[in-house]
Amino acid sequence: MVSVLGGSGKIKRFRIGNALLGLRIFVAKTVYTWGFSSFYDRDNFERFKKGDYWSVYHYPFFDFDGAKFVDVHDFGLLYLGYHAVLKTSAGYHLIGLLPMSWYQVTKLMFEALKYGLDTKYLRISIFRGYCVLRYGSKGKKKKPELLVVTSEKKWREFIKSRTKFLIIYETTNW
Amino acid sequence: MGVVDKVIDELDDFLERMDLADILPEFVEAMSQGDVHKAAEIIAEFTNGNIEGENAKYLAWEIWETFGDELREMYG
Numbered sequence: 001m002v003s004v005l006g007g008s009g010k011i012k013r014f015r016i017g018n019a020l021l022g023l024r025i026f027v028a029k030t031v032y033t034w035g036f037s038s039f040y041d042r043d044n045f046e047r048f049k050k051g052d053y054w055s056v057y058h059y060p061f062f063d064f065d066g067a068k069f070v071d072v073h074d075f076g077l078l079y080l081g082y083h084a085v086l087k088t089s090a091g092y093h094l095i096g097l098l099p100m101s102w103y104q105v106t107k108l109m110f111e112a113l114k115y116g117l118d119t120k121y122l123r124i125s126i127f128r129g130y131c132v133l134r135y136g137s138k139g140k141k142k143k144p145e146l147l148v149v150t151s152e153k154k155w156r157e158f159i160k161s162r163t164k165f166l167i168i169y170e171t172t173n174w
Numbered sequence: 175m176g177v178v179d180k181v182i183d184e185l186d187d188f189l190e191r192m193d194l195a196d197i198l199p200e201f202v203e204a205m206s207q208g209d210v211h212k213a214a215e216i217i218a219e220f221t222n223g224n225i226e227g228e229n230a231k232y233l234a235w236e237i238w239e240t241f242g243d244e245l246r247e248m249y250g
Binding site: 127 | 185186189192193194195198217220221224225229233236237240241244245247248249
C-alpha cells in the first residue's frame with residue numbers, strides 16, 4: 001500500500017511548474033477484518049446520516065493500548081456502570097453497555113485519556129463522529145477475548161444489537 | 175466544496191462502503207444452508223475482490239461463529 005496521508009518519515013516534495021506536490025510514501029501490509037460501529041440503533045444511525053451528531057445515541061467504545069487491566073476496569077466501574085472488557089493483542093477494549101449521546105461519549109473519551117485510552121483512537125473517533133471496534137482476527141492477531149462482563153443480560157442485548165452494525169473494513173498490519 | 179467538506183464526505187462514504195447491512199440477508203441464507211463457499215463469494219463481491227477464497231471463508235466463519243444465532247434470528 002502506498003499512502004499520502006499517513007505513516008512516518010519525511011515528506012518528499014516535487015515541484016511541477018509552479019505547483020508543489022508533497023508525497024509521504026510508506027509500505028504497510030493491508031488486511032481485512034470485521035467489527036462493529038457504535039450506533040445505538042438504526043434510527044440514531046439515520047439521524048447521524050442527516051447531520052445530527054451530538055444528540056445521536058451510541059454504545060460507548062474505548063480502545064486502551066498498553067494500559068493495565070485494573071485501570072480499564074476501574075474506568076468502566078467509575079464512568080460506565082454496566083460494561084465489558086475484552087483483551088486484545090495490544091491492550092484492552094472497553095464497551096459501555098448503556099447507550100449515551102455522542103456528546104457524553106466524547107466527554108468520556110477525553111476523561112479516558114488519563115486511564116490510557118489510545119490517542120489515535122480518540123482522534124479518528126472524534127473525526128468520524130462514531131466509534132468502531134474490531135471483533136475479528138486481524139492477520140496473526142487473534143479475536144478480542146471477552147474477559148469481564150458486568151451484566152450478562154446487557155451483554156446479550158448489546159451483541160444482538162450489533163447484528164445491525166456489522167462492518168468489514170480494511171486496515172493495516174504493521 | 176471546501177477541503178473539510180470533501181474529507182467528511184469521504185468518511186461518510188467509507189461508513190456506507192463497510193456497512194454489511196445490505197448483504198446480511200443473503201449471507202445468512204448461505205451460512206444457514208452450510209454454503210460457506212457462497213458466503214465467501216458474497217464477501218468477495220462486497221470487498222471488490224480484495225478478500226476472497228480461503229480468507230473470505232475464514233472471515234465468514236468467524237462472523238458466523240460469533241453472531242450466527244443472532245443473525246439467524248434477525249434475518250433467517
